[in-house]
Amino acid sequence: MFRTAELQRKLLKEDYRQQVPPLREELLMLQMELRKADFPVIVIFAGVDGAGKGETVNQLHEWLDSRWLITQAFGEPSDEERDRPEYWRFWLALPPRGRIGLFLSSWYSRPILDHVYGHTGPADFDEQLERIKAFEKTLADDGALILKFWMHLSKEAQNNRLRKLEKSPLLHWRISKRDWQHWEMYERFIAAAERTIMKTSTGQAPWKIVEGYDERYRSVAVAAAIRDAVRFRLDEASKVSASGGHGDANLRSKLAQPDAGGSPPVTILSRLDMGEALAKENYDASLKRYQAKLNQLQRTARERKISTILVFEGWDAAGKGGSIRRITAALDARDYRVIQIAAPTDEEAAHNYLWRFWRHIPRAGRVTIYDRSWYGRVLVERVEGFARTRDWQRAYAEINDFEAQLVERGIVLLKFWLHITPEEQLRRFKEREQITYKSWKLTEEDWRNRERWADYELAVNDMVEHTSTRQEPWTLIEANDKRYARIKVLRTLCERLETALGETADRTRPRAKGAKKSATKSFKG
C-alpha cells in the first residue's frame, strides 16, 4: 500500500518557488469562496512520526488565512471529557460551515495506538474503525468535505529523519525515547495503518497517502490536494443550485397519501389503549411514592456517576411540560437541566444537526432532560419538508449511532412519546384559550400542525420502528389522562434507573455492550 510513497519524491527549490505563489493565491481565493459556502472542510493528518504532520499544518497556516482555519489536536482527555462519550470532544471541535478544520492526532490516534500496543485485538480495532466510518459518514452525508492525509516514510527514511532531528541543535527536543520505541515497532504501525486505510477509505472520506520524505514536496502535495477538492466541491455546488435543487417539492403530497385506500394508516399509535386513566387518590399516593423513590435513585446515580438523559416527544399539548415538572420536582436543582429545543442559534445552525445535542451531554451523575430533541429531524423536519428526504432518511442510522454511544458510556437513556387523541388535543387547546397564563402557549403553528396529524402519525410510526432498539427503547405513553401519563413516566424512569444501578452496583467501568435489556415495559415489551 505504501510502496508508491517510498520513492523519495522531491520538489526542487526552483520548482517550489515557482509553484507556491500561484498555489497560495488559489488557496486564498478558494477560502474566500468557501466562507459563503454551506459546508465545512475537515482535514485529517495521520501517519508515521517524523513524516511532517505538524510542519505541514504550520505551512498551511502560513499559506492560508488563519482567520478561517481551526487546528485541533487531542491529547489525554480532561476529566470533563472523560465524563462524556469518547466522541464528545470530537463533535464539539468540528468546524462550522465555511471553515477549514485541521485535525492532528484526531479520532484515529487512540484506536491505532491501542492496537499497535496490543491493548485491543483485531475485532475491537475493527469495531472502532466502524465507529469512525459511521462518524465520518454522518458528517459527509451532511455535506462536510473530508480529506484525510496519511504522511508516510519508509523505515529507513524514518530512521534518517529521527537521526537528523536528533542532531539538530534546534529540533533535537522533538525526539524522545518514545519515537525510537515507535520506530522499533515500525512494522506494527504499518500493519495498523494499512488496516485503517483499507477500512476507512470511502468515497466520501478518502485517504490520500503522501510521501513525507521531502518538506517541499509534501507541503505542496497536501495544499494542492486541498485546493483541488475544495474547488471541485464548490463547482459541484454551484451546478446543483443552478439546476434547481433536489426536487423534494412533492414531499408533502407524497407523505399525505401513505396508502392508496384512503383509510387512515394503521400505526403503532393506533394500538395504544387510550382509555387508560388513574383516579385522583391513586395518583396522589403514587406521585408521592415515585417522586421519593426517584429522589433516592438519582442520589445514588449521582454518587455512582451515572448520568441520565430523558427525551420527551409528543403531540402539542400532550403534557410534556407537566410530566417534566413532576420529575424535576423530585430532583435537586443542582443535578438536572431542562433543554428546550427551539430554533437553533447561528452557531448551531452552522454545524451538523446533532452538534447542538452533543453540546448538552451531561457530566457524570447529572440528568439532562430534552423537551423535544434530535428526533425533530424525523418528525417536524420531515413532515414540514425542512429536511430533504435523503437527509431525514439517513437520520435514523445517525441517531441510533449517537444513542449507542451514550449507552456505551453508561448513560441511562429514556425516550418518551406522549400520545393523545386528536379529540383530546382539541379539548386542551380550547381550554388553553380560556386560561390567560396558558394562552401564550397556543400558537397559530399549533393549529396548523393539527391539520397534518396523519402525516405526523406516520412519521412517529416510522421513528419508533427505526429507533426503538433493545438498548434504547421508546416508551409510548397513553396521555389522554394526565395523571396516568405522569405516573407511567415516573414509574418507567424509576424502573430503568433501578435496573441500571443494579447492573452497575459492582462496577465502575462504563456499561458494556450487550448489557441486558431493561426491565421497563417498553413498546416492544
Added chain:
Amino acid sequence: MFRTAELQRKLLKEDYRQQVPPLREELLMLQMELRKADFPVIVIFAGVDGAGKGETVNQLHEWLDSRWLITQAFGEPSDEERDRPEYWRFWLALPPRGRIGLFLSSWYSRPILDHVYGHTGPADFDEQLERIKAFEKTLADDGALILKFWMHLSKEAQNNRLRKLEKSPLLHWRISKRDWQHWEMYERFIAAAERTIMKTSTGQAPWKIVEGYDERYRSVAVAAAIRDAVRFRLDEASKVSASGGHGDANLRSKLAQPDAGGSPPVTILSRLDMGEALAKENYDASLKRYQAKLNQLQRTARERKISTILVFEGWDAAGKGGSIRRITAALDARDYRVIQIAAPTDEEAAHNYLWRFWRHIPRAGRVTIYDRSWYGRVLVERVEGFARTRDWQRAYAEINDFEAQLVERGIVLLKFWLHITPEEQLRRFKEREQITYKSWKLTEEDWRNRERWADYELAVNDMVEHTSTRQEPWTLIEANDKRYARIKVLRTLCERLETALGETADRTRPRAKGAKKSATKSFKG
C-alpha cells in the same frame, strides 16, 4: 442585619392558594416580554443551610417556563476549570439576554467558606468581595438585572429544620455531618454573611434577605421580588426607548475635534521613531535566532503549564498577520490558536462583550493569539459610535480587571500596537490592489477608516493611557519597516517569556500579585 428575618413569617395555606395563581400568571407573562428584551436576569441564591435555596429554585422551575430558565450550581472545579482564571466558569455560565439564570453556590460560596474555615483573613476576604463587586458591576453596567437573595434562618430555626429533615424518611439523606458542623459554626457564618452583604449590596446588585422559616412564605417572597424587579426594568426600558435613546448622536463630531486649535493632537504615537528599520541580513539572522528561542521557551512554558495570551491591535495593513505568522511558524501547531475577531455570532452578541474573549482563554501551557481583541470596544466601537460613550468609557476598568485576572492566574499577557504612518498605509493599500491574492484583504471599510485617522489616533492614545499598567503593559511597535516590527515583536515575546519562566522556575502555584515588572521594554520603560 438579620433580626428582621427571624420573625417566623408565615404564609397561610389559604393565602398561598389565593396568591399563587395570579403570581404565576404574571411571571409567565413577564418571561414572555423578557424574551424580547435586551438584558439578562441573574438571580443569586445564598444563605444558611436548610433555608430552602434549592427548594425555592425548584419552585421557580415549576412556576416559570423552564425553557427560558438556566440553573447553575458550581462544585469543585474540573481540571479544565482549574486551568483558567477562577471566574472563567462563571463567565461561561452567564445567561444570554432575554433569559433568567438562577445561581446556586455561585461566586459567593468559595470566599465565604474559605473565610469561615479560617483559610482567608479579613483582608483577603475583602479583596475577593471587591472582585465580586467589580464582576457584578461589569454585568450590571451592561444592562444585566442582578437579584441576590440571602435565605436566612435563626440558629434555633436552623436547628429545628435540620432535626426535622433528619427525621423525615424521605429527606434525611440531605443532612450530613457537615451540616451539623456548619450549625456549630453558625455565628461565624453569620459574621461572614453580614460582611458579604454589607460590602456587596450595591444599587445595581442589591441583596434581599428572605426569611427561610416557612416554605410558602419564602417561595412567594422570592417570586414576587423577581416579578417586581423584572417588571420595573421592563417598564423603564420602554420609557427610555420612547424618549429616543441616549443622545449619542453627536459623538462623531465631538470626537473629531479633540482640541480647539485644529492642529493634530499630540499622542503617544506621534512620539514613536518611525524611522526604525532593519537590514535584510540582520533580519534573516535575527528571525532565525528568535524563532529558535521562542520555540524552546514555549516548550518549557508548555511543560510548566504557563499559558500565553497575545493581543495584536494596529492600523489596517500595519502587518499584524505577518507578525503573527512569524510567531506561529516557531510554535507547534498543537499549542496555539489564532482567534480572529470579526462580527460576533448571535450567541456572542447575546452576552456581555467580554464573554466571547473569556470563551477562548487557553488551557494551561497553550498560546492564544487574538488578532484584534477586546480593545475593539475602545477603538472601533468608540470611534464609529457602535458603543455608547458611557459603555466604552467604563470599558477601560472592565478590561483592566479582566486582564488582572489573567495575570493573577499566571498567564503571560502581551499587548502589541502595530503603528504605521498614514503615508505608509497608503503605500501598502496601493500595493495590495496590485497583488491579486492580497487584493481581497482591501475593503471599502479600510478606505473609510483612513479618513478617521485622527479619531483613531486619539482613541489609541486614551487606550494606552488607561490600560497600559505595570502588570499588563502595551508594547508599541514602530512598523513602517516590516522587518523591524517583526523582530521587535518576537524579541519582546521572548523576553517576557524568559522573565515569566525565570520567575516561576521553582513554583507551581499561579503567579502572585505584585510580581516584578517584566524586563521588556514597554512603552512606559
